Amino acid sequence: MDVVQLKRQLIAFTELLFGEGFLDEQFNQLQQLQDENNPNFVAEVATLFFEDSERILNELANNLDKQSVDFKKVDAHVHQLKGSSSSIGAQRVQRVCIIFRNFCNERNVEGCLKCLQQLKHEYALVKSKLEALFSLEQQILAAGGSPSI
Amino acid sequence: MAAAGAVLRQKLPGNMDICGRSGKGSPEFHVLAVDDSLVDRKVIEKLLRSLSCKVTVVESGSRALQFLGLDGEDSSVGFDALPVNLIMTDYSMPGMTGYELLKKIKGSSAFREIPVVIMSSERILARINRCLEEGAEEFLSKPVKLSDVERLTRYLLRGEADQVSEFRKRKLPKTCDLEFSFPSSPLSNDSDSSSSSRSSSPLPKRCKSV
Numbered sequence: 001m002d003v004v005q006l007k008r009q010l011i012a013f014t015e016l017l018f019g020e021g022f023l024d025e026q027f028n029q030l031q032q033l034q035d036e037n038n039p040n041f042v043a044e045v046a047t048l049f050f051e052d053s054e055r056i057l058n059e060l061a062n063n064l065d066k067q068s069v070d071f072k073k074v075d076a077h078v079h080q081l082k083g084s085s086s087s088i089g090a091q092r093v094q095r096v097c098i099i100f101r102n103f104c105n106e107r108n109v110e111g112c113l114k115c116l117q118q119l120k121h122e123y124a125l126v127k128s129k130l131e132a133l134f135s136l137e138q139q140i141l142a143a144g145g146s147p148s149i
Numbered sequence: 150m151a152a153a154g155a156v157l158r159q160k161l162p163g164n165m166d167i168c169g170r171s172g173k174g175s176p177e178f179h180v181l182a183v184d185d186s187l188v189d190r191k192v193i194e195k196l197l198r199s200l201s202c203k204v205t206v207v208e209s210g211s212r213a214l215q216f217l218g219l220d221g222e223d224s225s226v227g228f229d230a231l232p233v234n235l236i237m238t239d240y241s242m243p244g245m246t247g248y249e250l251l252k253k254i255k256g257s258s259a260f261r262e263i264p265v266v267i268m269s270s271e272r273i274l275a276r277i278n279r280c281l282e283e284g285a286e287e288f289l290s291k292p293v294k295l296s297d298v299e300r301l302t303r304y305l306l307r308g309e310a311d312q313v314s315e316f317r318k319r320k321l322p323k324t325c326d327l328e329f330s331f332p333s334s335p336l337s338n339d340s341d342s343s344s345s346s347r348s349s350s351p352l353p354k355r356c357k358s359v
Contacts, residue, residue, distance in 0.1 A: 026292045033195050033295070041195060048188050079241065083270050084188040087292045 003145035010136045010147060017133070022126050027089030034148075043134050049088045053123050056081045060116050064109065074112060075104040081119070092122045178302060179203040179231045183213045183238035183250065184268070189291070193237065193268075196298045203231055210245030210253075213238070219257055233263055235305055237289075240269035240276065248280055255284040264305055268293055 001009075017023045027042075034041040056077050063074050082097035096118045103111030137147040180202050182193045190206045197204045207213050214220040217233065236254065240247040247267050255261045267280045270291040277288045286305070289297050 026294075029292070029294055030192065033192075033199050035199075038195065045188060045191055048191055052187055076243075079270075080186065083186055083291065086270060087186070087188050087192050089292075 001139075001143070003140060003143045006136065006140045006143060007145060007147075010133070010140065013133060013136060017129055021091050022129050024089045024091040026087065030088065045088055046130050046134070049084055049090070050127055052084050053081060053093075053127075057116070057120060057123065060119075064112055064116060069107075069109055069112070071104045071107050071112075075101055078104065090123075090126045093119065093126055096122055177201065177203045177231070178234050179205070180235045180237060180302075181213060181216065181233045182206045183208075183210060183236070183242070183247065185209060185239060185242040189239065189293075193293060193298075196293065196295055197302075199295065200299060200302055202302065205233075209242060210238070210247070210250035213250055214253060217254075217257075217260055219253060219260065233260075235302070236263055236265045238265065238267060239291075240267050240280070241271070248276075248283065251280060251283050251285055266301060 030042050030045055059077050060074060063070060063077070078097050078100045082094055082101070085091075085093035085097060096115055100112065100115035100119065103115055140147045178201075180197050182190065182197065182204060184190045184193060184206070185208055190208065194204050194206045205216060207216060211220065213236070238247040238250050247269070251265050251267065254263065254265055261284070264286040265284065266287045266289055267285045268289045268291050269276065272290055280288055287301065289301075
């Protein structure tokens with residue numbers, strides 16, 4: 001596939017991600033910070049986000065598995081994930097976090113468990129979307145083009 | 150939402166050398182950023198570097214104090230290094246909160262003049278009030294944007310003391326949408342707040358306008 005087609009794909013895919021709420025304006029902010037000196041900035045932030053999220057999701061699973069759930073701890077973890085998802089623009093993940101925190105406040109284990117499932121789902125989705133996005137960018141670079149306009 | 154055919158990566162216009170000054174030997178603006186989130190540290194560092202600021206990023210309040218030489222230890226890494234012109238700190242951090250860090254800085258004769266900005270994803274009125282009253286220059290909502298940091302560094306860089314105090318006198322912008330919080334939330338980490346008994350002005354002096 002040539003550069004022009006790949007670029008068109010990239011634009012369409014990006015629009016889709018924004019349109020479906022996977023990403024929000026904050027992601028744009030990060031893209032604007034990327035330049036020749038830091039050509040992988042967004043991907044680097046995403047990598048940190050993936051590592052952080054996976055750690056937190058594990059902690060959440062452990063904490064909710066207990067006889068007596070420490071909701072304060074659970075809430076603290078969700079707060080962290082809410083923060084990092086917001087910083088990268090992973091809007092759908094962030095939104096689930098907000099609902100999750102409400103359940104923590106209500107000390108509702110069922111609700112929390114449901115949210116955890118949803119979080120895992122949304123996280124997996126946004127991760128695969130972002131990886132696809134970065135992969136497209138790499139293809140454009142490999143084809144001699146530049147993902148930026 | 151990205152507009153059709155949106156530019157995917159727009160470069161910053163021109164040479165956004167807000168913090169760096171032209172001319173040889175001129176000092177650069179040095180910002181100390183404090184945040185326990187790995188993702189946020191990376192982003193704030195990039196934001197500041199993109200404005201040509203020197204940045205030191207640490208992951209906790211105690212690290213920040215260590216860097217400044219306020220931790221009671223004789224050796225201080227940062228003290229002989231480039232002086233700090235601005236401290237930006239997250240509010241919610243394990244161990245020492247941004248508020249506690251703010252108090253320590255404002256309580257120190259050596260560093261109380263350094264402007265401190267608090268960042269938080271939660272816009273809790275009592276929290277904002279408390280920080281501003283303790284001497285924070287500004288309370289930024291997360292996620293922090295380039296325009297926030299740019300605006301900050303512009304006025305702080307120009308910042309003779311009167312510039313700063315002019316800003317403080319500004320009325321609360323109408324567009325600022327603050328949420329009132331009820332301190333009775335069991336999970337709020339504002340449990341140390343005595344705001345429920347506070348009868349002073351309910352409105353903060355300043356917050357980030359949307």
